[in-house]
Amino acid sequence: MKYVLIRLLRSVLTLVIVVTVVFLLMRMMPIEGYFGASFDKLDEAQKTAKLENLGLLDPWYIQLKNFYNDLIKGDFGESITYRPKVAITKILGEKLITSLRFGMASLGISLVVGLSLGVLMARYKGKFWDKLGTCYVVGANAVPVVIYYLLIQVFFTQIFNLPLLYDKTDPKSWILPVFCLSLVNIAYYAMWIRRYMVDELNKDYVRLARAKGLKNKEIMIRHVMRNAFVPMAQYLPASILYTVSGSIYVESLFSIPGTGGLLVTAIQRQDNTLVQALVLLYSSIGIIGLMLGDILMATFDPRIKLGNEGGSR
Amino acid sequence: MAQKTIEEIINSEVILSVEDLVIKFNLRGKELTAIRGASLDLHKGESLAIVGESGSGKSVFNKSFMGLLDANGRIESGSIIYKGQDLSKYKTEDEWIKIRGKEIAMVFQDPMTSLNPLKTVGKQVQESIELHQNLKGEEAKKLAIEILNDVGITEPERRYKQYPHEFSGGMRQRVVIAIAVACNPNILICDEPTTALDVTIQAQILQLLKNLQDKYDLTIIYITHDLGVVANVADRIAVMYAGDIIELGSSEEVFFDPKHPYTWALLSSLPQLGIKGEALYSIKGTPPNLFKEIKGDAFAPRNPHALKIDFVERPPYFEVSPTHKARTWLLDSRSPKVEPPLLIKKMQEMGAKRGDIID
Structure with a gap:
């Protein structure tokens, strides 16, 4: 518990540093971004007035102080250029939930299908199922996603008569985006669980388990699967949390109003407040995800001791 | 403890009889003959040491009694007669399951890696008991603790709940032996049981095996290249x-x-x-x-x-x-x-x- 507390405090410190650096970097960018297409049409006085209005002419430390003051009150400010005058929390709230829903649906499917496929591949290593699975894993990783996303969109809409674009009111419009999102993830989980299982299967304790009269199936279920899952457990919480960051391809292809690519857009359009909020969010997710991963792994593996009690590895 | 005389051993019943065993492996497209017509009679209650240098086939020979040959190996000819059954004809897992553990158990060389790191020591011993001795739950646990005690683990109730990484090498080998003994086998094959241990522990483990042999009525095969080990424990030696x-x-x-x-x-x-x-x-x-x-x-x-x-x-x-x-x-x-x-x-x-x- 003490360990978790110290880790949390350190995380907060990390967040402050990350956000401050990003905050300062945004202030170092040229000012064109704040004006968009109208930049050439405005005269100096108008530009200065706008900048002044946004509080951008104050010394940087004043700006920073104001930012943190608002942040402590839970106020992320308003968007500057992306959707001017709209509260950041409102913009993000809707988008995050949309991306999260798609992400979680796909993650759930990927875990179930991917892990099953990987276990099957490890079980029949070198045989037909393994080879077929390997083809899929290599294919999913080697072919640029855009290519088969497009093919899926074109053909599946025709064959199964599914809607082309996302529609909030039509549950059928979920199928293709979730399917696309899952394809790569399934390959990812199948590949790693297979790899860890094959590692485990070659270990001496499996030999001992066989020598004492356990059936292959029992060895797989009672010994190998759990042990193989431990190294994957570390990344699971982060994967779950990262679903909120959305997928740039799938979301633009099916016109889903999610967070995919939002950070890039926000930086290009120099929407300082939006960038700061996103950076804060994504960094928190990364840090919390890793921490949860470590805790999860420690609960699975008795050799791992959190904190300074001194693990034996 | 009274050592059996060689006559007593020779006159006791033959528990396992290997005749002209030939074992081949397919390796990189070529065929390797690992065992070339070896024969051996194992007598009930004896300690037989099989000695030989690395690669002489001593491990392969013994693994074939339990159907534990690697996938590229096979018994080409010969027979392994145990209780009237020819084990060399066994093919499926279902057949071997009847032999492994229950009839013939094995102790491996490296205790550091022979235990599942994520399961408590007690559960791993208990697993053997539940598989082979028709006991479940509390009863099996009681017996597991008893066997842990038998293999010289002090405070077995506390140690039952610990994980392998909390044990030293010698202690882990005791656990591995406990797992084998918990299967209640007739024959115990010890594949270089002391090679990975330091010398003081080696003697303790060998003494332990001797004691267990009496208590559990075991026939033991020692596989080793250490003639010092052999001299200490073996009734008969096969080179x-x-x-x-x-x-x-x-x-x-x-x-x-x-x-x-x-x-x-x-x-x-x-x-x-x-x-x-x-x-x-x-x-x-x-x-x-x-x-x-x-x-x-x-x-x-x-x-x-x-x-x-x-x-x-x-x-x-x-x-x-x-x-x-x-x-x-x-x-x-x-x-x-x-x-x-x-x-x-x-x-x-x-x-x-x-x-x-x-x-």
């Missing part, structure tokens, strides 16, 4: 070379009156027999290539006493005594008299005085 048993006899016969030139060479290289200031004896050359068919005596190319016939025809077993036989033409009545090396003669003299050579 393996290039996939065949070339000499078999009681411990005393093999140590003090060896007949095969390979056994001579092996014993001559014992560090205990070395003379201070002189280089330790080592066997020249390398073991034969098992990818090729071996003609005659496999040891002939490295044997300074080799006869012409050694390169042509494989020697049969010559009986030295009812309990001692060796596969060497030197024992044929027509062959010239060859004196064993000096060191071996020294051993023979020591044997006559019944001195203890090891330790």
